[in-house]
Amino acid sequence: MKIKITTKELKSDFAKEVEERSGIDVKKCYQCGKCTAGCPVAYEMDYMPNQIIRFVQIGARREALTSRTIWLCASCITCTTRCPKEVKIAELMDVLREMSLEEGLANPLEKNITTFHEAFLNSVKKHGRISELWMLNEYKMKRPKTALQDLIVGPQMLSKGKLSFLPHDIKGKDAVKRIFEKCK
Amino acid sequence: MQIEERTKIGYYPGCAITMGSSSEEYGTSVLRVSEEIGPELEEIHDWNCCGASSAHATNHKLSTALSIRNISLAEQSGFKEILAPCPMCSQRLIISQKDVADDEKLKKDVEDAIEMPCNGDVKIINYLELIKNYCMDEIAEKKKKTPKDLKVACYYGCLLLRPPKVLKFDDPENPTSMEEIVEATGAIPVDWELKTNCCGGGFTLSRTDVVLKLTNDILECAVDAGADAIAVACPMCHANLDMRQKKIEKEYNRKFDIPVVYISELIGLALDLGPISLGLNKHFIDTESVVNAFA
Numbered sequence: 383m384k385i386k387i388t389t390k391e392l393k394s395d396f397a398k399e400v401e402e403r404s405g406i407d408v409k410k411c412y413q414c415g416k417c418t419a420g421c422p423v424a425y426e427m428d429y430m431p432n433q434i435i436r437f438v439q440i441g442a443r444r445e446a447l448t449s450r451t452i453w454l455c456a457s458c459i460t461c462t463t464r465c466p467k468e469v470k471i472a473e474l475m476d477v478l479r480e481m482s483l484e485e486g487l488a489n490p491l492e493k494n495i496t497t498f499h500e501a502f503l504n505s506v507k508k509h510g511r512i513s514e515l516w517m518l519n520e521y522k523m524k525r526p527k528t529a530l531q532d533l534i535v536g537p538q539m540l541s542k543g544k545l546s547f548l549p550h551d552i553k554g555k556d557a558v559k560r561i562f563e564k565c566k
Numbered sequence: 567m568q569i570e571e572r573t574k575i576g577y578y579p580g581c582a583i584t585m586g587s588s589s590e591e592y593g594t595s596v597l598r599v600s601e602e603i604g605p606e607l608e609e610i611h612d613w614n615c616c617g618a619s620s621a622h623a624t625n626h627k628l629s630t631a632l633s634i635r636n637i638s639l640a641e642q643s644g645f646k647e648i649l650a651p652c653p654m655c656s657q658r659l660i661i662s663q664k665d666v667a668d669d670e671k672l673k674k675d676v677e678d679a680i681e682m683p684c685n686g687d688v689k690i691i692n693y694l695e696l697i698k699n700y701c702m703d704e705i706a707e708k709k710k711k712t713p714k715d716l717k718v719a720c721y722y723g724c725l726l727l728r729p730p731k732v733l734k735f736d737d738p739e740n741p742t743s744m745e746e747i748v749e750a751t752g753a754i755p756v757d758w759e760l761k762t763n764c765c766g767g768g769f770t771l772s773r774t775d776v777v778l779k780l781t782n783d784i785l786e787c788a789v790d791a792g793a794d795a796i797a798v799a800c801p802m803c804h805a806n807l808d809m810r811q812k813k814i815e816k817e818y819n820r821k822f823d824i825p826v827v828y829i830s831e832l833i834g835l836a837l838d839l840g841p842i843s844l845g846l847n848k849h850f851i852d853t854e855s856v857v858n859a860f861a
Contacts, residue, residue: 404626422763422764422766422780423764423766423776423780426773426776454773454776456724456764456766456767456768456769456776457619457622457623457724457767458724458728458764458767459724459728459729460724460728460764462728462729463727463728463729463730463738463739470729472729473729475623476622476623476626477626479623479624480624480625480626483624494771494772494773495769495772495773496624497772498620498768498771498772499619499620499623499624500620502618502620503617503620503621503624503628505615506614506615506617506621506632510612510614510615511581511584511613511614511615512581512582512587512615514581514587514588518771521771521772528771531771531774532771534812535809535810535813535850538850539588539809542848543585543586543590543848544586544587544588544589544590544848545586545587545588546585546586546587548586550581550584550586550587552612552613552614553612554612554614554635557635557680557681558614558632558635560679560681561628561631561632561635561679561680562628564631564675564678564679565625565627565628565631565675565679
């Protein structure tokens with residue numbers, strides 16, 4: 383495998399930065415690969431979970447933060463559960479996703495996933511709770527290629543009363559909005 | 567044990583299982599069963615969404631604050647315990663509670679964001695814990711129906727069990743609490759391999775292909791183990807296995823037609839509560855075979 387690391391990246395201490403943000407010490411990882419062996423989504427990833435940890439260990443910041451892997455991690459936490467060195471790998475993925483967004487490095491090939499997160503949180507920000515129908519609507523408007531998916535399931539959900547046109551507003555929705563403001 | 571003597575438990579339904587949402591039958595059946603055998607549940611006033619995967623995958627502080635607001639509201643109402651039947655919610659609430667307990671700075675930031683203090687002494691439990699802690703005697707006492715030869719694959723998924731060091735619930739590799747509850751209803755739990763595998767959860771819209779593959783493996787394993795139905799305690803697992811089942815069949819060219827029922831619905835059927843009052847008519851895969859087994 384060939385990856386690019388700049389001299390600046392090599393000199394920086396990416397692992398330390400990750401540890402300061404999250405308390406996760408990636409240096410404990412000895413690359414046994416148990417996380418990858420149990421990962422249900424590894425077959426779709428561009429880099430295996432243990433390779434992502436290696437990137438953090440050696441400072442390959444850009445490779446880690448632009449990978450599709452960090453978005454494809456389903457947060458099932460099988461890796462963390464089984465890691466013999468108690469490295470919190472699934473939680474590391476959360477930190478890397480956060481950093482990737484902050485630095486504008488999120489992989490465009492997984493735009494469906496990042497757009498879903500945006501639509502989901504916009505609904506919470508607006509109403510305090512998820513309004514599934516309106517969240518779906520925002521997601522599909524932003525990802526028109528997915529618009530034709532679920533043309534059968536959607537109406538069936540409506541007819542079973544499992545989707546509601548009324549948004550689920552809470553009384554404290556302004557308080558929730560302030561939470562979003564303060565947690566930017 | 568007298569139900570009347572217990573203090574009420576704070577009920578945090580979360581978005582997915584409230585009325586007019588994708589998994590409302592889970593909420594309906596949880597409440598119906600609790601009416602019948604307790605313990606008494608009282609909805610936490612003006613609760614908000616826990617933020618689910620979308621918050622924790624993109625903003626740790628936001629995720630923590632959204633969850634902690636609900637815990638603080640419950641504390642203010644004097645609840646000692648919170649039931650969160652959706653494992654996404656219970657997992658987020660428990661992890662957030664631990665994160666603020668371990669990190670003074672985070673706690674301060676979160677309290678500032680939610681404009682409320684957070685003491686951290688409320689216990690958050692999932693639905694299986696509620697049943698095991700409060701309802702096993704009641705089920706045995708009030709059970710009216712025993713299903714005829716109903717084999718059930720208990721599917722836990724991820725969020726009830728992992729991360730085990732934080733959630734501290736059951737064995738993360740081979741849990742058995744749902745099997746104990748299924749046995750209490752008179753159904754027969756089957757032994758199968760994928761009960762703690764991931765269904766793809768929140769990728770159902772953004773990476774449907776991943777969900778179809780993972781759920782196909784799960785359905786195949788359950789059916790091959792001889793299960794007549796799959797029992798779940800998670801709205802995401804249910805949506806992916808039930809609502810997506812027709813699509814999975816088409817994609818992988820195999821007919822499953824296996825009902826996926828909430829554990830609360832099974833308990834309700836054993837108590838002889840009406841199938842419609844439990845929401846069993848809301849499923850995509852017909853649940854008639856399960857209902858009839860209890861006839």
